Structures are given as C-alpha cells and as structure tokens.
Amino acid sequence: MAVRQIRVIGDEVLNKKCKPVKEMTPRTAELIEDMFETMYEANGVGLAAPQVGVLKKIVVIDVEDGNQYVLINPKIVEQQGAQTGYEGCLSVPGKTGIVTRPDYVKVRALNENMEEYELEGQDLLARAICHECAHLDGQLYVELVEGELLDTEAEEEEEEM
Numbered sequence: 001m002a003v004r005q006i007r008v009i010g011d012e013v014l015n016k017k018c019k020p021v022k023e024m025t026p027r028t029a030e031l032i033e034d035m036f037e038t039m040y041e042a043n044g045v046g047l048a049a050p051q052v053g054v055l056k057k058i059v060v061i062d063v064e065d066g067n068q069y070v071l072i073n074p075k076i077v078e079q080q081g082a083q084t085g086y087e088g089c090l091s092v093p094g095k096t097g098i099v100t101r102p103d104y105v106k107v108r109a110l111n112e113n114m115e116e117y118e119l120e121g122q123d124l125l126a127r128a129i130c131h132e133c134a135h136l137d138g139q140l141y142v143e144l145v146e147g148e149l150l151d152t153e154a155e156e157e158e159e160e161m
C-alpha cells in the first residue's frame with residue numbers, strides 16, 4: 001500500500017468524467033487500498049479515484065461509523081430532503097463553503113468483489129456519497145457553494161472529502 005498524491009483544484013483530471021470499472025484486477029484492488037491509505041493520511045472522510053489521478057468510477061468513504069465503504073460504478077437511485085452545511089474537499093485545501101445536499105440518499109454500487117449492493121446514507125454519509133459521486137462526473141463542490149468560499153481556520157477540523 002502507498003499514499004498517493006492528492007490532485008488539487010486546477011488539475012484538469014478533476015474536471016473529467018470517469019470510466020466504469022469492468023472487472024476487478026490486482027491493479028484496481030491496489031488502487032482501492034491506496035485510496036483508503038491516502039484518505040486516512042489526509043484525515044478525510046471520503047476520496048474519489050480522480051483525486052489521485054485515476055479516471056475510474058471508484059469511491060471510498062469512512063465517516064467513522066465503523067464501516068469502510070467501497071463504491072464502484074455508483075449510481076444514486078433515490079434522494080430525499082435537504083441539509084445545508086459546511087463542506088470541504090481534499091482537492092481544495094484550506095477552503096470551505098456552504099453546500100445544500102440531500103439529507104438521505106440511496107446509492108447502488110459494486111463492492112470490491114464486484115457484487116452489487118445498495119447503501120443508504122443520512123447526514124454526513126449522504127453528503128459524502130453526493131460529494132464523491134460528483135467527483136466521478138468531474139464536478140467539484142465549489143460549483144455548488146452558496147455565497148463565498150471561505151478560508152478554513154487552522155485549528156478547525158473540517159470534514160474533507
């Protein structure tokens with residue numbers, strides 16, 4: 001396993017659409033392990049493959065609910081409600097902004113064994129699923145910020161993904 005370099009805003013890889021994963025290969029399995037390691041090293045709660053320069057539809061999420069979610073080729077199939085709050089992104093370091101997201105989402109994806117499953121998320125998990133799925137379409141949260149993008153205070157612990 002290895003920590004990979006996180007691409008930051010301005011890098012065009014972050015604005016490209018990702019390709020679906022067709023089969024699990026040792027290379028892709030290693031990518032997923034590296035994505036978790038990179039996310040934990042950066043104290044993030046989610047990471048999408050393009051953030052480490054790979055244009056594949058892969059997301060990892062750990063919102064500290066005791067689960068390590070791997071979402072391959074994810075598709076949001078249901079969403080309800082709304083939550084408005086601060087959001088941050090590992091690819092937009094030192095910044096935060098207010099974004100409104102659904103309060104509940106259901107996503108259909110493949111796990112690391114390429115088995116289909118559904119994941120339901122509320123609150124932070126719903127926000128992380130939406131944020132990461134947007135990365136796979138080449139979208140950053142800064143496009144959705146209400147008002148201005150703010151500088152984060154050094155002592156603040158923002159949820160970054």
Ligand code: ZN
Nearest residue numbers: 089090091161
């Ligand atoms: Zn992000």
